[in-house]
Amino acid sequence: MARPRTFDEERALDAAMHAFWVNGYEATSTQDLCEATGLGRSSIYNTFSSKHDLFRRALARYMETMNAAQIEILEDVERTGIERVRALLARIIEGEFEHREDGHSIGCLTVNTTVELAARDPEAAAMLERDLATRLTMLRTAIRSGQRDGDITAERDAQTLARYVNAVIGGMRISAQGGADRATLEAIADTALDALAAR
Amino acid sequence: MARPRTFDEERALDAAMHAFWVNGYEATSTQDLCEATGLGRSSIYNTFSSKHDLFRRALARYMETMNAAQIEILEDVERTGIERVRALLARIIEGEFEHREDGHSIGCLTVNTTVELAARDPEAAAMLERDLATRLTMLRTAIRSGQRDGDITAERDAQTLARYVNAVIGGMRISAQGGADRATLEAIADTALDALAAR
DNA sequence: CTTGTTTTGTACTGACCTATCTAAAATGAT
């Protein structure tokens, strides 16, 4: 019994997420967010109560969609453990070339947020910590599966290997943002997998 | 035949560099820079003509000091190739624990700048590109030395391995900023070296 | 001690920042 919204909240959230993803938190003004979402200031502040709140929701949404895509790869029972990790790295390279702006990779919002905000925004830090934990769990599962099958080395425990793969992913994203081309990223991924292979 | 400066330009530059390093470019205001350096606005604008210019000089200084320290490790003829790379990774871990603020690692200014500015600041991007090239050259040299001695795998070319090590370093710095402790970083480094080892 | 030059502190400028306020517009329920 009141005026209905003329916009889709999730579409607006996606647009805001993209804006933060491309330019970072500080460099994205509320004016930028209005233009990115197509909403007026009132609508934004009415729906998401502040810039910081909107960022939190955008980050949460990014984590959800990203992890949903990665869990499918890492729990794919059709593949062996190491093949799942290889597929994950391939997916990440693909993502770096899907999400570009002016010929540059925009990287990964969680990595970008770790760099920009983790030290001075406890809420963002807590979200990143939880997200890291779930990603490590997914990785550990795939890695343990590979260790059981014998194609991933059993000389290091799954948690260590998971943290290593996670770090390599972060490094690949930085490399992509630094201008690395596809062949370079693929070579990094291939080399990184050498450390996982059973020998 | 005029009033002399009462401050040391290089000390001021170091202080500014540290401020940018901790908080990033956008989140460091000119007021912050005054407080960090102890200079007044006039002195800052008189010496460094703008915030952006000061940032450029701070970044250049960071790159110089960082690369000077790393070249010593990577060209240490007392060590084999792989030991040099191992020493480099150990040095980087050490650095992550030397440079902290409120219990958080402040990471690496070049990585932070790649994330925050590379896409929209062509000058910073050019500096980062040159810096990457010199770091890859240093790494390649050490890696080639290890390949000649037989302790680094010859199955991948030195350039690929250099890019891999560089990516791992970036990933370790992200991990550190994300809260990884020393043992975790050391385990990542050890695992990463498995991909370099001749087998 | 005067003159010329540079540095320095402080006040200021105009733009942009996040966020709010106000009132008109829109719509479902009665």
Place this chain on the structure above:
DNA sequence: ATCATTTTAGATAGGTCAGTACAAAACAAG
């Protein structure tokens, strides 16, 4: 059609931003 409620647009507020203007202070050279 009227009412209650919400969304929306636009103006506004108060603060902070990078950068400048200006005059006082500090010093070296003569």
